[in-house]
Amino acid sequence: MKFAIISDIHGNLEALENVLRDIEKEGAEKIHFLGDAVGYGCSPNECVKLIKDHCEIKLLGNHDYAALGLEAVENFNQMAQISIGWTQEKLSKQSGAILADFEMEADFLDFHLVHASPGEPDQWHYILTTAQAKRHFENFNQAVCFVGHSHMPIIFNIDSEGQVMKSNKMELERVPERRYIINVGSVGQPRDGDPRA
Known part of the structure; x- marks a missing residue:
């Protein structure tokens, strides 16, 4: 069985779309995601939806955890703190609910x-x-x-x-x-x- 494992999208929709196209060309039967759908990039909702639609196993990363309010942002560097705050404002309720269903391991x-x-x-x-x-x-x-x-x-x-x-x-x-x-x-x-x- 051929499968793909991806991680750390960080709201970068263009990169995720390109990787999904490459995975399809390679003929992977399954895609698994190791976390950090959001943070830094400007497309958190779109990335969460694509991960939900394309990945079988979906895990939470520390930026996802913080965007859901489960991790103190003080544990992050200043740039990450700013991006997490922005992500929390932009993350839709639907995307938050999807993220909340992701597993830890x-x-x-x-x-x-x-x-x-x-x-x-x-x-x-x-x-x-x-x-x-x-x-x-x-x-x-x-x-x-x-x-x-x-x-x-x-x-x-x-x-x-x-x-x-x-x-x-x-x-x-x-x-x-x-x-x-x-x-x-x-x-x-x-x-x-x-x-x-």
Whole structure:
């Protein structure tokens, strides 16, 4: 089965539409969304609707959580605080109700899906180093955990002896005796200098 996993749209409708077209061309049977439909971009309602219509598994991100009033905006940087306030004003009741139905974590086949950190989905931890990854490998049992949140595509893998390795190369040949944490990057606001989603 071919499936796509996307994350961190952040209200960027043009980027989301382009990615959905690419996913269709690639022939993916299912799309799963790891959170942050809103924040920063100017099309929160349109993005929420497209995610609802196209994605099977839909997760909450920290910006979604804050837009729903479930997270204190003081925990965000100043630009994010301003964008969350703006998003709260623009988010329709219908879009808010759709977002409120998104899950915090989900499992799909032998994969675990979460916006930021497995086992602690509402703590919004970043997984950027091998030490951080090693701690989070303890929080899920599946072979692979897909995350977003940092907007940085990264693959971590751990062997049977607990040795963690990190790669920024986004091609992977799975080794059965290894487990993986894969950050899928960001559709709407990449932070790795690569504008491709």
